[in-house]
Amino acid sequence: MAKSKDQPKLELIKAEELAQQQREISVAAFFEKNRHLLGFDSPVKALATAVKEMVDNSLDAAEEMKVLPNIIVQIKEAGENRYIVSVEDNGPGIVKEQIPRVFAKLLYGSKFYRWQMQRGQQGLGVSASILYGQLTTGKPARITSRISPKKPTHYYELHIDIAKNEPEIVVDKEIEWIKDHGTKVEIELEGKYQKGRLSVDEYLKQTAIANPHLNLVYINPLKEKVEFKRVTNELPKEPKEIKPHPYGIELGILIRMMRNTESRNLRSFLTNGFSRVSNAVADEIINKAGLKPDLKPKEISTQDADKIFKAIQQTKIMSPPTDCLSQIGEELLLKGLKKEINAEFYAAVSRSPEVYRGIPFSIEVAVAYGGNNFPPDELIKIIRFANKVPLIYQQSACAITRSVINTDWKNYGLQQSKGALPTGPTLIAVHIASVWVPFTSESKEAIAHYDEIIKEIKLALQECGRKLLGYIRKNVRAKEAKERVSLFEKYIPELANSLSKLSGKKKELIVTLLNKMLKKGLPELMAQANGENQDGKTKE
Amino acid sequence: MVKQKSKSSQKLEELGSKIVSDIEKSKNPVIKFPLRNLSNIVFDKKTKTLKLGDKIGSRSFFNVAHSKKFLQTVEVASILKKELLESGKHEHLRGVFYMTKRTIPGTNVNIVDEQIESDDIIEDLEVITGLSREQLHVSANKMGSMVGNIVLKDSGDTIDCSRLGRGGYSIPSITDELEFKKINAKYILYMEKAAIFERLNEDKFWQKNNCILVTSQGQTTRGIRRLLQRLSEEKDLPIYVLVDNDPWGWYIYSVIRYGSIALAHASERLTIPGVKFLGVSCDDIIKYDLKKHLIKFNEQDIKRLKQISEYEWFRDNKEWQRQFEMMKKNNAKVEIQALSARGISFISEKYLPEKIKNKDFLE
Numbered sequence: 001m002a003k004s005k006d007q008p009k010l011e012l013i014k015a016e017e018l019a020q021q022q023r024e025i026s027v028a029a030f031f032e033k034n035r036h037l038l039g040f041d042s043p044v045k046a047l048a049t050a051v052k053e054m055v056d057n058s059l060d061a062a063e064e065m066k067v068l069p070n071i072i073v074q075i076k077e078a079g080e081n082r083y084i085v086s087v088e089d090n091g092p093g094i095v096k097e098q099i100p101r102v103f104a105k106l107l108y109g110s111k112f113y114r115w116q117m118q119r120g121q122q123g124l125g126v127s128a129s130i131l132y133g134q135l136t137t138g139k140p141a142r143i144t145s146r147i148s149p150k151k152p153t154h155y156y157e158l159h160i161d162i163a164k165n166e167p168e169i170v171v172d173k174e175i176e177w178i179k180d181h182g183t184k185v186e187i188e189l190e191g192k193y194q195k196g197r198l199s200v201d202e203y204l205k206q207t208a209i210a211n212p213h214l215n216l217v218y219i220n221p222l223k224e225k226v227e228f229k230r231v232t233n234e235l236p237k238e239p240k241e242i243k244p245h246p247y248g249i250e251l252g253i254l255i256r257m258m259r260n261t262e263s264r265n266l267r268s269f270l271t272n273g274f275s276r277v278s279n280a281v282a283d284e285i286i287n288k289a290g291l292k293p294d295l296k297p298k299e300i301s302t303q304d305a306d307k308i309f310k311a312i313q314q315t316k317i318m319s320p321p322t323d324c325l326s327q328i329g330e331e332l333l334l335k336g337l338k339k340e341i342n343a344e345f346y347a348a349v350s351r352s353p354e355v356y357r358g359i360p361f362s363i364e365v366a367v368a369y370g371g372n373n374f375p376p377d378e379l380i381k382i383i384r385f386a387n388k389v390p391l392i393y394q395q396s397a398c399a400i401t402r403s404v405i406n407t408d409w410k411n412y413g414l415q416q417s418k419g420a421l422p423t424g425p426t427l428i429a430v431h432i433a434s435v436w437v438p439f440t441s442e443s444k445e446a447i448a449h450y451d452e453i454i455k456e457i458k459l460a461l462q463e464c465g466r467k468l469l470g471y472i473r474k475n476v477r478a479k480e481a482k483e484r485v486s487l488f489e490k491y492i493p494e495l496a497n498s499l500s501k502l503s504g505k506k507k508e509l510i511v512t513l514l515n516k517m518l519k520k521g522l523p524e525l526m527a528q529a530n531g532e533n534q535d536g537k538t539k540e
Numbered sequence: 541m542v543k544q545k546s547k548s549s550q551k552l553e554e555l556g557s558k559i560v561s562d563i564e565k566s567k568n569p570v571i572k573f574p575l576r577n578l579s580n581i582v583f584d585k586k587t588k589t590l591k592l593g594d595k596i597g598s599r600s601f602f603n604v605a606h607s608k609k610f611l612q613t614v615e616v617a618s619i620l621k622k623e624l625l626e627s628g629k630h631e632h633l634r635g636v637f638y639m640t641k642r643t644i645p646g647t648n649v650n651i652v653d654e655q656i657e658s659d660d661i662i663e664d665l666e667v668i669t670g671l672s673r674e675q676l677h678v679s680a681n682k683m684g685s686m687v688g689n690i691v692l693k694d695s696g697d698t699i700d701c702s703r704l705g706r707g708g709y710s711i712p713s714i715t716d717e718l719e720f721k722k723i724n725a726k727y728i729l730y731m732e733k734a735a736i737f738e739r740l741n742e743d744k745f746w747q748k749n750n751c752i753l754v755t756s757q758g759q760t761t762r763g764i765r766r767l768l769q770r771l772s773e774e775k776d777l778p779i780y781v782l783v784d785n786d787p788w789g790w791y792i793y794s795v796i797r798y799g800s801i802a803l804a805h806a807s808e809r810l811t812i813p814g815v816k817f818l819g820v821s822c823d824d825i826i827k828y829d830l831k832k833h834l835i836k837f838n839e840q841d842i843k844r845l846k847q848i849s850e851y852e853w854f855r856d857n858k859e860w861q862r863q864f865e866m867m868k869k870n871n872a873k874v875e876i877q878a879l880s881a882r883g884i885s886f887i888s889e890k891y892l893p894e895k896i897k898n899k900d901f902l903e
Binding site for chain 1: 552553555556557559560563564566568601602604607608610611614615617618621622644645646647649651
């Protein structure tokens with residue numbers, strides 16, 4: 001701002017006025033104005049997003065408790081463009097004291113500071129859905145939760161105090177519940193139910209594909225009941241929590257970690273706070289930063305933090321451990337796909353983990369091909385998963401879609417126009433698992449375009465594509481051979497008839513001989529014709 | 541004549557027996573014959589005609605790409621043998637098409653869908669058996685007339701072509717069996733346009749100049765080519781060709797003289813090495829003042845001219861190259877009828893007599 005010596009007073013007054021207006025904006029208030037950032041931009045999407053967030057939470061909870069998830073989702077109509085969404089799980093439940101804050105405070109959660117592969121990441125989803133419901137209907141969210149048969153079941157009705165981002169308890173009581181443990185969340189919200197590609201139905205179907213251990217009962221507003229059945233009793237491998245890798249953090253996070261650490265000196269902060277930082281690596285970083293190893297982390301200045309940050313980038317550090325990822329696995333991915341998608345051929349590929357920006361990730365791809373359920377001449381269908389959660393919206397902005405387009409599918413038996421998805425009776429499922437999936441926005445709808453990730457997806461697609469090509473080739477060949485035989489079968493009586501007229505030999509004899517030849521096998525006959533394959537009359 | 545018929549019939553039967561013997565040996569039945577595609581058309585410098593080369597193609601039944609054609613070949617052959625040769629009757633290409641066309645039971649496949657397919661097979665059978673279409677008793681539409689001092693015998697009827705009024709003798713599709721009884725003519729004038737033929741006939745040009753006039757509408761049919769060839773060879777009559785001054789007209793001359801790609805296998809029976817191009821040449825345009833009747837070339841004309849000027853048999857012919865060059869420069873064509881602008885009988889009284897007298901020909 002330009003300084004004006006003539007009007008110092010005026011400036012002062014303005015600044016004071018502004019200062020009066022400047023105050024902390026509550027996350028909840030921010031969200032109230034920016035609901036699209038979290039996926040609540042249209043009534044259709046709002047309904048789908050709410051269901052998605054609630055189901056994701058339930059799945060994570062069941063996984064944490066190591067039980068096979070049983071989830072019941074019900075959407076009831078509650079007036080024009082109004083629905084009550086209810087999701088009930090058999091997870092560990094939530095202790096009484098935590099319930100209000102877990103559900104009615106934004107950005108409160110157990111997940112944000114953990115480097116572990118989980119569905120939710122920020123602790124935003126369910127409370128954002130509750131806030132959205134509150135904003136559109138004024139109704140409180142209803143939470144039922146129990147942690148053990150020995151403990152009572154708690155029932156809460158909660159509002160969010162938007163200005164303070166704090167829970168406001170409307171009802172708090174103990175009730176009877178037949179469940180031993182679990183949580184049920186009910187939210188009334190404004191929305192719109194529809195079928196199709198972007199629907200709740202589709203989202204749940206895809207969830208069932210990526211989570212074959214899940215049993216989910218779904219009752220839609222039309223009171224149609226669908227059960228997505230569990231096809232394996234094998235629990236997914238538990239993802240290990242890992243410490244962050246130095247390459248994967250930003251300066252701000254580094255500073256915050258130093259403020260919060262319990263380590264007493266810089267060296268132990270580095271070795272304890274990060275993965276793959278040995279004493280030797282820590283010393284190298286400290287040396288390069290030109291600092292002393294016994295500095296107290298809490299007292300390190302921002303400038304010095306910057307030096308450490310830069311030193312980290314210049315130091316060679318081993319890639320992070322990758323056993324922290326829980327893939328679906330080729331076998332289970334196939335099972336999940338087979339139970340929900342009807343096709344002639346299936347293939348799946350699980351790639352070993354790779355690293356982007358110090359963050360481990362892994363890619364899995366599955367293909368379903370052929371059968372009557374696909375319109376043959378349309379673009380292929382892509383379904384996308386991040387940490388086993390289906391991504392329904394923003395397909396074209398997603399790195400997965402980009403990777404599919406950039407793969408040359410003509411090499412794998414599909415047709416493809418330049419710069420477009422391939423066409424053919426095909427569904428391609430791509431799953432990215434990571435301790436931190438890089439989304440393009442907080443609504444978690446599309447994967448950001450990191451070169452390392454696109455390259456890895458393409459490799460997985462190609463590997464799957466080769467399997468597909470093998471099938472298409474074999475299949476097409478078999479089909480052609482069958483058609484050929486039937487063609488010849490029809491021609492034989494005609495040929496015999498004419499030949500008989502021409503040569504005077506008996507028609508029946510010729511038919512018998514020709515059919516005998518055909519039975520003996522076409523490949524051999526065709527081989528005879530090889531080498532003299534040019535038809536006598538093919539005008540140019 | 542009876543002997544000829546049995547020979548044709550026998551040839552077709554041989555084809556059938558050969559195929560059956562393949563089948564009896566459990567061999568994929570195959571028909572082999574010289575390839576008829578462009579890659580196997582050669583210009584024989586000795587005879588100066590287009591001919592088939594020595595590339596052999598084969599057509600086998602148990603081959604998806606061939607089987608339908610194989611079936612068509614045998615089917616058409618059996619029809620020609622049974623329906624035509626054995627009864628001594630002739631049939632048009634169109635008729636053979638209808639005799640062949642039917643749906644194969646249990647499919648929606650027709651043995652032939654269009655006449656071009658059966659026409660093609662008949663040409664194949666000519667190559668396969670070494671017999672001409674005429675010998676196989678297949679005729680095409682007749683499209684030509686003849687007048688002049690010639691008496692011939694056609695299916696037992698004696699015809700005097702000097703007494704046939706304005707229409708003249710309608711040349712049949714098959715001319716192999718015509719007998720030439722009496723000829724009193726110095727040359728034959730063949731023209732592309734029936735309108736000119738009528739003009740000359742009305743003017744009794746053939747009487748005054750002691751010649752025979754022959755015409756067809758557009759391309760010269762096989763029947764007329766065969767007739768002209770026989771008159772040239774058997775009666776030693778010079779043949780003069782009168783066509784439009786454009787690439788299409790000149791190509792008519794080229795076909796009569798050197799043969800065509802489609803009928804390269806029949807060149808021996810159809811081409812006439814001694815034939816002379818009478819007009820209309822590009823020099824005639826100047827000499828007879830036809831410049832004001834030029835019709836501008838379109839793109840196809842230009843393209844066709846270029847193609848023709850590059851034909852092997854024209855390429856080294858300086859006189860023809862000079863003509864092509866002039867035509868290219870004109871970038872326009874002249875029809876024979878333009879001569880009428882100089883007077884209705886200018887063509888019969890001045891143009892033709894002068895050109896023939898001065899031997900103003902191209903070869």
